[in-house]
Amino acid sequence: MRILTRYILLEMLTVFLITTGSLTVFIFLGLIGKAAVDNGLGVGPLMRLLPYLLPEAMQFSVPGALLLATTVVYGRVSSSNEIVAVKSLGINPMVMLWPTLLLAFVVSFGAVALNDLAVSWGHDGVKRVLVDSFEEIFYGRLRTQRSFSTDDFDVNVKYVDGTRLIGPVFNFNAGQGEASVIRADAAEISIDPATSTANFKLENAEGTVKGMNVSYPGELVQSFPLARFLGDGVNQTRSPSEYPLRGISEAKTKQQLEINWIKHEMAAATSMALLLGRFDELAQPQWKARESSLTWSRRTLHRLNVEPYRRWANGFSCLGFALIGAPMAVRRRHGEFWGSFFACFLPILLVYYPMLVGCVDQAKDGVIPPQAVWLGNVVLAAWGVWLLRRVIRF
Structure with a gap:
């Protein structure tokens, strides 16, 4: 045998x-x-x-x-x-x-x-x-192709001088047809790994933002989440599917506490609205936001x-x-x-x-x-x- x-x-x-x-x-x-x-x-x-x-x-x-x-x-x-x-x-x-x-x-x-x-x-x-x-990816693509683009963002430059982007043109699409175009004499980018954000420092920027002409003489610093350029995979918020097994129990406890807090907050707001006769508050956008937050927390x-x-x-x-x-x-x-x-x-x-x-x-x-x-x-x-x-x- x-x-x-x-x-x-x-x-x-x-x-x-x-x-x-x-x-x-x-x-x-x-x-x-x-x-x-x-x-x-x-x-x-x-x-x-x-x-x-x-x-x-x-x-x-x-x-x-x-x-x-x-x-x-x-x-x-x-x-x-x-x-x-x-x-x-x-x-x-x-x-x-x-x-x-x-x-x-x-x-x-x-x-x-x-x-x-x-x-x-x-x-x-x-x-x-x-x-x-990301900086290496961003600058590398701009040096070789003079452009960098994602689904809702793209930038074109004349050339790259070290870490300086010369003559950049930024195009942002905020959805629903709201596009923004920003031009600058020069720009630089830096990454903050702690917050997963990309910081753009622009010199003498001007352009159109949501249909309005804007001008920013001097230096302008704008920050954007890296998820906008690299996808949702770099978001700081951890998805339930990304927790290790040993950490799920603690995450469930925190999530239940968050649900209880939202429910208590909604109960307090309802009581106050009924007490003061402000029934219209229960149909306002902030109430719908609370309901959406509760639904999302329960799904999580x-x-x-x-x-x-x-x-x-x-x-x-x-x-x-x-x-x-x-x-x-x-x-x-x-x-x-x-x-x-x-x-x-x-x-x-x-x-x-x-x-x-x-x-x-x-x-x-x-x-x-x-x-x-x-x-x-x-x-x-x-x-x-x-x-x-x-x-x-x-």
């Missing part, structure tokens, strides 16, 4: 490690290329991004690698009639299957840790690199409640994949591991992931309890157990 256990474990570990390495490199290169294209990063910032992108690449590669390794190993074992030989000796075929399920169980804990690392430490690291490198609390279940469910998808992949490969018996892989992967892609995403979205809105995020994993487990029973019986 121990010989069979060691044999299966060695085969699984070998194929799993090779497959994980290959898939991680492939996904890793894709993430690096996306970061370079989206943010205009040079070699230096990209090199600093590498360790922070690795957990994100691995959280995608590990489940797929485990499924592929399972179908490869058991497809070969089954095509060589090794399962038939084991059965002919009166040995339960689970002897050949349980080592892989144990390995998948252990790997699932590692996948949970990778998910947690990617969305907390990895995301924070990417944010720091983008903030620290729902998202915090969902996060632990989502990460554990994502991680333990590895166990579900192994539960399906091993008996599926054994039943096909032709050694066509790609056929076995896609026979497992396509239902997973079409059923499991949509179910997971749908349950997460509904739970974030508070429509269903956060535990419902595990529904997709339960379906995987039920399918896997059904396949295992068929392998053992036949």
